Amino acid sequence: MTLRAVIASLIGAGVLVFTITGVVAQSPTERAIDDADLKSGYDFQSEDTRALQDDDFANPGFLWVDKGAALFSEKAGKNDRACTTCHTDTVRSIKGAAARYPSVDEKTGQLINIEQRINLCRERHQQAEPLSYESEDLLAMTAYVAHQSRGQPFNAKTDGTAQSHFEAGRDYYYARKGQMNLACHHCHEWNWGQMLRGDRLSQGHGNGYPAYRFEWQTIGSLHRRLRNCDKGVRAEPLPFGAQEYVDLELYLAWRASRLTLETPSVRR
Amino acid sequence: MTVRLSVPQSAKRGDVIEIKTLISHQMESGFRRDAFGEVIPRDILKEFRCVYDGQTVFRAELFPAISANPFITFHTVATVSGELEFVWTDQNGVVTRETASIEVT
Structure with a gap:
C-alpha cells in the first residue's frame, strides 16, 4: 500500500470511529513499540550523517x-x-x-x-x-x-505530581489534529520505517535534542521540531515553550526510555 | 564566533599532518527570502587561510553555496615547532583569528 493510500485510509478510519463512538478513542497506556524494536532517529539517518554525529570534532552541534x-x-x-x-x-x-x-x-x-x-x-x-x-x-x-547526560537512558518521573502532565502529553500524542487529521502515532508508531516522500519516517523520539538539522542549517530545540510536525499535518503550531509541548516531551521521554540521550545529534 | 580546531600537539619533522577546522557562521546565501518576501541580505565568510612559519600553507575562497558552519580540513607538512594561525575573513572584512601550537621533533 502506498503512503497516500495509508493516509487516505487513516482519514477514512478516523471519520468512521468518530461517527460510531462520537468520542476520541482512548489513548493506550502501554508502549506501542516493543523495547527490542526501539530505534533512535540516528538509525534512520544516512551513513554520512551518522558518521558526522559520531565524530565529536566535526559534529557541528558541538x-x-x-x-x-x-x-x-x-x-x-x-x-x-x-x-x-x-x-x-x-x-x-x-x-x-x-x-x-x-x-x-x-x-x-x-x-x-x-x-x-x-x-x-x-x-x-x-x-x-x-x-x-x-x-x-x-x-x-x-x-x-x-x-552532560549523553549515553544515559531517559529516566523522567511520570507518576505523582507528574502524572497529570504525563496523561495530557499522551492524549496530545494520540489526538488527531490539523487539516490532515493525523495524530503523532499514525506516522511514528504505525508507519515508522516507511518512506514519506524522500524521507524515511522515524519513530519520533526526542533523545537527540537540541539537534543539528541540515534542513535548519543550525541547532534547534525539540519544540522547534514539534512545531514542524504540527505544520506538517497542517495544524496550527503552538508557541515555543507551550505547556502542551512540555507535557508531550514527558510522554516522549517515557516512550523512548530505553534509548540513550545523544545530544548533540545530527539529523537531515 | 565559536571556533573548533584539531591540530596534532606534536609531530616528526616531515610528517604529513591533518588539520581540521570548524567555525560557527550562518553563511546566509543572499538568495533566500523572509516571510514578507524580502531578500535576506547575503552574509558569508569570503576567505579562510592558515599561516604556518610565516607562510600561507592553505587558502580557500568561500562562496554562497557553502553551507552554514563551514568545516574545512586539509593536510600540511610539519616543518618547525611553533604556531599555526587560522584566519577567517567575512564579506565585510571582519576577521576571526585562532592559533594552535605544534611541537615538531
Missing part, C-alpha cells in the same frame, strides 16, 4: 555545546553568579540531570523542561533576565546541559 560550556561558567545577573557557582562536578552536578527532565518544579508545581529550568535558575539564583526560547544562548546552554 559549536553550541562549546559555547554553552563557556556561558555556564560566565557570571550573569544582579547576583553576579555563574551556573558553576552552584553546580560543580561534585556538588549539584548536572551530569545525568537532563535525563530526568521534563520534571515538576516543586515551588510552582509546573512541569518544566531543560530550557525552562535554565531560565528559572537565571531568575531565581542569578537575578538575570530569562533567555528567549530558541535564542542562540539558550540553545547553547541547553545543548551543553543535555550533552
